[in-house]
Structures are given as structure tokens and as C-alpha cells.
Amino acid sequence: MGEELKLLGMWGSLFSRRVEMALKIKGVEYEYSEQEIFHNKSASLLKYNPVHKKVPVLIHNGKPIAESQVILEYIDDTWKDHPILPQDPYERAMARFWAKFLDEKCVPALWKACMSVGPEREKTQEEACELLSTLEGELKGKKFFGGENIGFVDIVADVLGYWVGVLQEAVGVDILTEDKFPVLCRWAEDFRNCPVVKENLPPRDRLLAFFITQSEMLNSLQQK
């Protein structure tokens, strides 16, 4: 085949894991390279993503692709079996719309809601819940955002499928709960049980410890 496929990633990053899920769906082999993302960024990372210096970066036959959603679309464009995006143009537009909503609004709002302290907390949590209600509404009646199988939106929603649950526990907040969002929580469980997801999630206790440390660091910074 002569294909060279390498992923610069980070074990705890939900963005990095998206790419791994997609590659597993396609059944494509790749070399994984764990990256330092806070300090001591590798020469490789700086070379292959000079604009943002972030993971994930997919390097295909020496050519780098950065930004997780761009990478997911590239993977779908390149390996045609087991499509991740729908075929119909309107369905594709809907998938792209929701993926943008997740990354532009949900991910930052959830992070803020979990990391804010004091009087800010109530407001940021309310905002996060409002966004989740929108997604809850979008999911009703469907097994996955992608239909019968996971697709583009489900992969991009990995923050809800796993990461937010661990983050909530680390900081002691209740945002995505079964009583408030039964449909999303059911989806999250089904999502985690998919083989390509199950074998791709970072170990829970390690991620929990990571988030606790992050939260403590931020708290000490906020108090200064």
C-alpha cells in the first residue's frame, strides 16, 4: 500500500480521541505519537501545526492536517467505506451545523460552567444547560445523532459522551444529569458502548486526576 499515516495526539484530549474513533471506524492503521501539549512541545508538533501548535495533527504521506473537524472530513473524503458523514447534501449540512454548535458553543460553555467559581457559577451552569436542552431536543427519537450508527455529530459530541461526566465529578457539579437530560444520558451510554468508542476512551481514574489537577491550578490562579 505504501501509505504512511501518523497521528500526533494526547491521551486525555477529546479532540485527539475523535480522530482515533474515526480511523477505527474506517479500519485504517496508523502510528500514534503521544505529545506534550502544555510545555516542551515537540519539534514535530511545531513543524506540522505551526499555526496553532495543537493536537490532533494527522500526517498522511508526510502531509499534515490539523483541526479535529477538518481531519474528520479529510478521513471521510479519503477512505470511502463506512461513511461518517451522511450522503444527502441536506443531511450533511445538518451534521456540519450541529458539529459547529458543539465546538463553538457547547464545549466552551461546559468547560466554563465546570471551572467557574463563586457567583459566576450559577449563570454559566444555566447557559450550559440551555445548550444541552437544544441538543436533547435534536436527539429525540434517534438512537444516535447519525441515526442507527454513530456518525460525525456523535464523534464531535464525545465531550458529552464521556468527558463532561468525568469533569463534573472532578469539580463537583451536576450539569449533564439523567433527571435533567434523560435522552442525552441514554445516548451517552449507547455512545460509550460502541466498540470503536469503548476501546478509545482514556482511563477514567487517570482523566479524573487530570481534571482535578487542572481545576486546582485554575482555582489557585483565580484567587491570586
Added chain:
Amino acid sequence: MAKAGEVKLIGGWPSPFVMRPRIALNLKGVEYEFLEEKFGAKSELLLRSNPVHKKIPVLLHANRPVCESLVIVQYVDEAWPSSGPSILPSDPYDRATARFWAAYIDEKWFPSMSGIMRAQGEEAKKAAIDQVVEGLSLLEDTFGKISKGKPFFGGDTIGFLDIALGCFLGWLRVTEKTHGLKLLDEAKVPGLAKWAERFCADDAVKGVMPETEKLAEFAKLIMAKFKAPPPQ
């Protein structure tokens, strides 16, 4: 070819985001009805069609709404595949490159440009200007690499990345005029400066790029809102 009435676009003439789908529809030769929103008041149709963001542009194709400017552009490309040129490149790597830079423009470059308009104080303004200039230098390099000697990022015809960046040229000119700057400087970014002229002269763009004068007047209206000091 869509029948008139089958395709509608909800938008406003000053918005660069609204310009994007208009250029795409023009490239594809698709007729559409332009439903102009009144500034300051959102129509029932807009609120119904884009309940999540309540923003323009919204494309209505046989009454089904598509929202988010670049999502709409890709939809237009895919819904009318045999009309006009392809908007996204055909090669997967070229497509990824176009998408990467479009994301950079929306997430980093455009916010830095609107940062100039909103900056309070000379120091903040200078910092914002420096960011925009740095971004343009990066985009100049990118243009050189991607266009490979052709007139546009998309090659012989306007493509996805041309649309993503080109829509901001009107506002760029207003910013230059308002602050006495030369951002698209032929000496510093010669490739982009010439590209900008070609882009604005293109048939698909000419009719939808607002005149700088008109846009500057409009900018005065909204700048009053932004420049008001934030409540303490």
C-alpha cells in the same frame, strides 16, 4: 436549475457572512429570492428558520433551512453539483487545506479585525492592528502556496477559501479608511492585494459587495454601540 421561489436567502446587505452564500449561489447560477432583514429587528421567518442562533444568513431550499454561512456554501456546492464550477476543491488534501484556513479566518483573523474597531485606547488598537497584519502575512504565504500561480485560492475560479476571506474585503476597506491604515498593502502583501482586486471584480461578487462609502456609514451606526464603555 432552481425555479425562482424555491431558493430564498434571509440576510442583510452589510453582512460579510451573508455575502458568502450569495457568491456561492451566483457561482452556481442559482436564482434566489433575497429576503432583506431590517437592521435592529428580527423577522418571524428568521426566528422560525434559525431558532438556535437567530442569525443571518439562512438559506431556505424548498422551505428547508440551512444555517451558518460556510455550512450553506458547502451545501450549495453539494446540492448543485453539475452547475457552475466546484466551490470546494476535488482533492481531499486540498479540501482539508481550504477548510483549515477558512476556520482560521473565522476563529482568529476576523475577530482580530473587528478587534480594531472595538479597541479602546491607542495601545489596544495597535495590538489589534499588529494581529491583523500578522494574519495577513500568514494568508499571503498561504495564497502563494495554494494558488500555485493561478488567480484565486481556488485556482482559475473563485473557491471556498476565496469566499471565506473575500467577503471581509468591504469591512477591511472601511477599517483602513476609518483608522487611516493600509492593511492590504501592495508592498507587504502583493499577492493578496492583487487577488483582492480580482475577487471584487468577479461577476459572482460585483453585485453583492457593498460600496465602501455605504458600509462606512453603516459602520458609524454600530460603532456607536461598541464604543460605549461597558457597564462597570
